Amino acid sequence: MKTRRTLKGHGNKVLCMDWCKDKRRIVSSSQDGKVIVWDSFTTNKEHAVTMPCTWVMACAYAPSGCAIACGGLDNKCSVYPLTFDKNENMAAKKKSVAMHTNYLSACSFTNSDMQILTASGDGTCALWDVESGQLLQSFHGHGADVLCLDLAPSETGNTFVSGGCDKKAMVWDMRSGQCVQAFETHESDINSVRYYPSGDAFASGSDDATCRLYDLRADREVAIYSKESIIFGASSVDFSLSGRLLFAGYNDYTINVWDVLKGSRVSILFGHENRVSTLRVSPDGTAFCSGSWDHTLRTKNYLFVSLQVWA
Amino acid sequence: MAAGPASHGGLRRAQRPHLSKMERMVVSMQDPDQGVKMRSQRLLITVIPHAVTGNDIMEWLIHKYCITEEEALHLGTLLVRHGYLYPLRDPCHLELRLDETPYRFQTPYFWMSTLWPAAELDYAIYLAKKNIRKRGGLFDHEKEHYDQLHRKISHTWDLVVMQAREQLWAAKQRRKGDRLVIACQEQTYWLVNRPPPGVPSVLEQGPERNSCTAGRVQMPTGPFQTKTVDFYRREVECLRKALGRARVKSSVCLEAYLKFSSQRGPHDPIMSGCLPSNPWVTDNDTYWAMNAPSAAVPTRLRVEQWAFSFRELLEDPVGRAHFMDFLSKEFSAENLSFWEACEELRHGGQAQVPALVDAVYQQFLAPGAARWVNIDSRTMERTLVGLGRPHRHVLDDAQLHIYMLMKKDSYPRFLKSDLYKDLLAEAVVPPKTKRRSARWCPGRQAFTRRNRPGSGSRLVTRKRLQEIPAGFSTTAPITLVTQTFVSLKPPGLLLPGRLPELSPGGHRCWGGPPACPGWESAHRLGS
Numbered sequence: 001m002k003t004r005r006t007l008k009g010h011g012n013k014v015l016c017m018d019w020c021k022d023k024r025r026i027v028s029s030s031q032d033g034k035v036i037v038w039d040s041f042t043t044n045k046e047h048a049v050t051m052p053c054t055w056v057m058a059c060a061y062a063p064s065g066c067a068i069a070c071g072g073l074d075n076k077c078s079v080y081p082l083t084f085d086k087n088e089n090m091a092a093k094k095k096s097v098a099m100h101t102n103y104l105s106a107c108s109f110t111n112s113d114m115q116i117l118t119a120s121g122d123g124t125c126a127l128w129d130v131e132s133g134q135l136l137q138s139f140h141g142h143g144a145d146v147l148c149l150d151l152a153p154s155e156t157g158n159t160f161v162s163g164g165c166d167k168k169a170m171v172w173d174m175r176s177g178q179c180v181q182a183f184e185t186h187e188s189d190i191n192s193v194r195y196y197p198s199g200d201a202f203a204s205g206s207d208d209a210t211c212r213l214y215d216l217r218a219d220r221e222v223a224i225y226s227k228e229s230i231i232f233g234a235s236s237v238d239f240s241l242s243g244r245l246l247f248a249g250y251n252d253y254t255i256n257v258w259d260v261l262k263g264s265r266v267s268i269l270f271g272h273e274n275r276v277s278t279l280r281v282s283p284d285g286t287a288f289c290s291g292s293w294d295h296t297l298r299t300k301n302y303l304f305v306s307l308q309v310w311a
Numbered sequence: 312m313a314a315g316p317a318s319h320g321g322l323r324r325a326q327r328p329h330l331s332k333m334e335r336m337v338v339s340m341q342d343p344d345q346g347v348k349m350r351s352q353r354l355l356i357t358v359i360p361h362a363v364t365g366n367d368i369m370e371w372l373i374h375k376y377c378i379t380e381e382e383a384l385h386l387g388t389l390l391v392r393h394g395y396l397y398p399l400r401d402p403c404h405l406e407l408r409l410d411e412t413p414y415r416f417q418t419p420y421f422w423m424s425t426l427w428p429a430a431e432l433d434y435a436i437y438l439a440k441k442n443i444r445k446r447g448g449l450f451d452h453e454k455e456h457y458d459q460l461h462r463k464i465s466h467t468w469d470l471v472v473m474q475a476r477e478q479l480w481a482a483k484q485r486r487k488g489d490r491l492v493i494a495c496q497e498q499t500y501w502l503v504n505r506p507p508p509g510v511p512s513v514l515e516q517g518p519e520r521n522s523c524t525a526g527r528v529q530m531p532t533g534p535f536q537t538k539t540v541d542f543y544r545r546e547v548e549c550l551r552k553a554l555g556r557a558r559v560k561s562s563v564c565l566e567a568y569l570k571f572s573s574q575r576g577p578h579d580p581i582m583s584g585c586l587p588s589n590p591w592v593t594d595n596d597t598y599w600a601m602n603a604p605s606a607a608v609p610t611r612l613r614v615e616q617w618a619f620s621f622r623e624l625l626e627d628p629v630g631r632a633h634f635m636d637f638l639s640k641e642f643s644a645e646n647l648s649f650w651e652a653c654e655e656l657r658h659g660g661q662a663q664v665p666a667l668v669d670a671v672y673q674q675f676l677a678p679g680a681a682r683w684v685n686i687d688s689r690t691m692e693r694t695l696v697g698l699g700r701p702h703r704h705v706l707d708d709a710q711l712h713i714y715m716l717m718k719k720d721s722y723p724r725f726l727k728s729d730l731y732k733d734l735l736a737e738a739v740v741p742p743k744t745k746r747r748s749a750r751w752c753p754g755r756q757a758f759t760r761r762n763r764p765g766s767g768s769r770l771v772t773r774k775r776l777q778e779i780p781a782g783f784s785t786t787a788p789i790t791l792v793t794q795t796f797v798s799l800k801p802p803g804l805l806l807p808g809r810l811p812e813l814s815p816g817g818h819r820c821w822g823g824p825p826a827c828p829g830w831e832s833a834h835r836l837g838s
Contacts (some may be wrong), residue, residue, distance in 0.1 A: 001581075003464070004591040005591070006591065015517075022598070023599060023727070024590075024596075028821055031544060041590065041591075041596065055517070055518050055519070057517070058827055073518060075592075079512075090490050103518055110658060111654070111657075111658045112658035112659065112660050113660060114660045114661075114766050115658060121518075121520070121521065123514040127821060129660060129661040130660070130663060131660040131661065131662060132661055134418075134661055136661065136703075144520075144521055145520050145758070147520075153622075153642065154622075154710065155621070155622045155714065156714075157657075165520050165521065175704050175707070178549065179549060180558075181553070185330070188328050189520065190465070196567075196568070197575070198566065198567070198571045200567060200568075201564070203465035207328055207329075208328055209328070209329065209332065214563045215559075215561065216452065216557050217558070217559040217563075217564055218554075218558055218560065218561045218564045219558045219565075220558075221562065221563065222561055222565065228375075228376050229372070229378050229382065229386060231329050231336065232328060232329045232331060232334035232389075233328070240579055240581045240582065241575065241578060241579040241580065242571075242574075242575035242576050242579035242582055243568065243571060243572050243575065243580065243582070244575075244576060244579065244582055244779075245582070245779070251329065252329075252385070252386075252389055253385075254385065259779060260568070260572070261565075261568060261572060266779050268382055270381070270385065273511070274511050279748070284580065284602065285578075285579055285580050285581060286580040286585060286591060287580075287581075287589070287591045288581075288582070291659075293511075294511070296635070309591060311580075311581070311589055311591035
């Protein structure tokens, strides 16, 4: 595995990224409020928007590829339709969808462009109707900030998992708003959760430097991915398409690749000069993209920050 | 130092478990028996005891944690950057050098967990000392800070200068060796807490997180639960449900993962490569064109994937279209149309819900409807009652019923049908494109695919797993991955890391003790 593309253009820490369903476009957001849509195959920037807030910690691409959602310290989630008309200002068509009472930590579209699921530092998750901004369902139960969420790839498409600072990972029923299952074995904040491709399990990465696999049918943790030499927290995790490999980005600037079934580490990838903040495998599994807080000082006037695509 | 250990009131909540882990590591490094080899280092005429070299540290890390050199170097560098080790020579750069540069362990007084956040007053005193000791000894950024601080706390500047002088005088009373060491320690501490421009600060954190678990749940305005008896009643109910929930044995679940991963292994581009080639590797996007959602002729792998589960058939637009054709032949296409309409309702906009519900009812559920779907009477009754107050989930029961009907009945027949068999036969298997790139070395052995996808035995016994491709276990810049099916291995060969027998408890019994360096390796990125 090596870096195949380096996307330079953010002037500050990259906090979050998401792939488009067309397998080559990505949206990324950074600390200075910039949200950029790239065609990562050609490394061209296609759209850029500056949010009025800093620390845009959540961004998501709509399934149709026609809109993006992002949010952060402004406590809101805003949806921007993507237009190829050069004269139009993207910020003009912005729609404010979610309203929380604390920062937005994660957002994700459900199966369509019409609904958005958000997680916030106020300890709740919520499901919103994009068109009207109406709250469809809210999910209470976390005792502290919710940091991440992921939708289940199930047949009925009705559940999602969220992880928070209370060390708990909770599985919710989207229809009733109830917590269906809860798992509390981590020793520190859970930074990232991701479902196994079959939807029967999910992995979580936490500040306690371990990643863990929880099975939903067995209702327990079934594997811990840790090593004594790894002491920094895992900030983001994702599975390869077959679920055999787990890619995890850590705060010690490395990416560790774990064999999910054997529980051992397959490889360690160096390539960033600061903590890896976000990592996603592309929808068709051909590559994964990692974003980090690093910057390379070129001249006194500008800094580049990198997103890297590995394959 | 003027200030004592910093109070933890201002300290962000202990979201830094890595610091205590680093400290434990550093403490074990200093263990007289098992720790790093310490020696006395001669610096000019002074002899400093308990010094270690970069190489010693690396060796110790490699030995203790079974990691490679590269990882040990990285870990050692992190220890230095966080100020737990400091170089005795040239303490301006916090790096781990592998030459004879001596390093020492930072005193716990200056650890990040003890003395944080760094106080402005202390920094002012430090800079003043430096200034007094050697005129013009301050770096540019330090001069700037000095001036800034002078302006900010000018009212207590006398105190600062007085403290600085006192500390310098006290230092003079010490032995030269101690003086040198203390100066290095202090300098390292300030390098970590006030890094020079261009050096990333290791103290950077994201926005503040709140982890208090004592029922501090902020409530957005609205008709949501408050922490009343009701709330706790619901909690109790939830927990009672959890107690009564049926659980599957872990061993059964693990079997399911095995089966899933081996079934999908050939479809995973990272594991098994993809034909004609991975677009990111060869810069050729034919693979995407061939697998586009609306491709006329689907690839073999894609058609095979429809047989894995009903969900995957429906998720693929081409697959769904073919399934619709099949259903039309069987005169049950209205089932799929109904399911699609329900999906649209569930995921559509809130404003469209009443209209959509009505349309679905007219088309599929009303007696004498044009495309009437066959639902059992109980579900139909429930649905009709719910239609009185339409909401997006009112058709969920009916939708599930029809979904299950298709899944259990139509889907298996589809897979056995001639239509599907023809699709499989006509499906395209793209040829592998040869990689043409400057990085290709003619002498290197070509990595070829041993098997075309779809052929070869996919039957994997429980204890044999597809090997992780070579791309992960060598340091050469491998761009094409080999694919080795288990069935091709000679029968007597034991695969490395055969999955151990799982105990009924399913506890953490796989993986075992940390693997040796031969098994994993660091992969330095090329270019």
